[in-house]
Amino acid sequence: MDAALAAQNRQTMGKLLVIAVAMLGFGFAMVPMYRQICESLGITQTRVVGEANTQVDASRSVTVELLASSGGLPWRFEALEREVRLHPGQIVTVNYRVVNTLGRPVTAHAVMNAAPANAGRYIEKQECFCFSNQSFAAGEEKVMPVVFRVSPEAPKDMTTISLSYTFFEQPAGSAS
Numbered sequence: 001m002d003a004a005l006a007a008q009n010r011q012t013m014g015k016l017l018v019i020a021v022a023m024l025g026f027g028f029a030m031v032p033m034y035r036q037i038c039e040s041l042g043i044t045q046t047r048v049v050g051e052a053n054t055q056v057d058a059s060r061s062v063t064v065e066l067l068a069s070s071g072g073l074p075w076r077f078e079a080l081e082r083e084v085r086l087h088p089g090q091i092v093t094v095n096y097r098v099v100n101t102l103g104r105p106v107t108a109h110a111v112m113n114a115a116p117a118n119a120g121r122y123i124e125k126q127e128c129f130c131f132s133n134q135s136f137a138a139g140e141e142k143v144m145p146v147v148f149r150v151s152p153e154a155p156k157d158m159t160t161i162s163l164s165y166t167f168f169e170q171p172a173g174s175a176s
Contacts, residue, residue: 056089057152060159064150066094067164073108075101075136077167080143089152091126096165097143100136107135108167115162122154123163133170 064086066079076099086092100106110130114120125131129144136142150161 055152056087058087060156061085061087062150062154062158063160064092064094065160065162066096067162068096069164069166071108071166071168073102073106073167073169075099075106075167077165079165086150088122088150088154091147091149093145093147095143095145096129097141098134098136098167099141100139103138105135105137107133107170107172109133109170110165110167113164113166115164116158119154119158119161122151122158123161124149124151130165134167 062085063083065083066081068077068079070077076097078097080095080097084092084094109132110128112120112123112125112128112130114123125146125148127145127147129146134142134144146165
């Protein structure tokens with residue numbers, strides 16, 4: 001009985017090894033498959049940036065007002081520019097400054113709000129501190145960029161957009 005059980009265990013172990021190797025191979029195969037799917041759907045980062053410069057609507061301008069709120073945290077958070085004027089499709093970079101005036105390290109996450117209510121769908125961010133949690137040492141100051149554009153598909157009567165970022169403290173150990 002022991003020999004039969006040992007043979008059965010070896011057979012099961014062999015099957016498990018084959019499954020593990022197949023799963024590992026599938027995991028590696030997913031990267032090029034995912035890349036091909038994204039490229040065929042046109043949602044790659046390179047393509048978005050490359051097209052952005054050819055789609056500037058120079059016939060009109062949009063003023064983007066930049067606002068900042070610390071979400072109840074007793075620290076300084078501000079937009080270094082109060083507003084920018086741009087053409088839809090034009091990529092711009094704006095900067096925000098945060099100073100952690102707390103006597104302790106803090107991790108926070110920024111959330112963007114836009115006005116008018118439908119403006120958020122026309123803001124296309126390339127880079128933003130709001131994409132992940134931000135950690136600050138006690139007394140630390142950071143200048144953080146936001147790279148974005150207003151889509152050329154934005155309504156023609158949308159001449160002013162307000163972008164507001166609010167930081168909220170994250171519980172210790174929370175993921176990005």
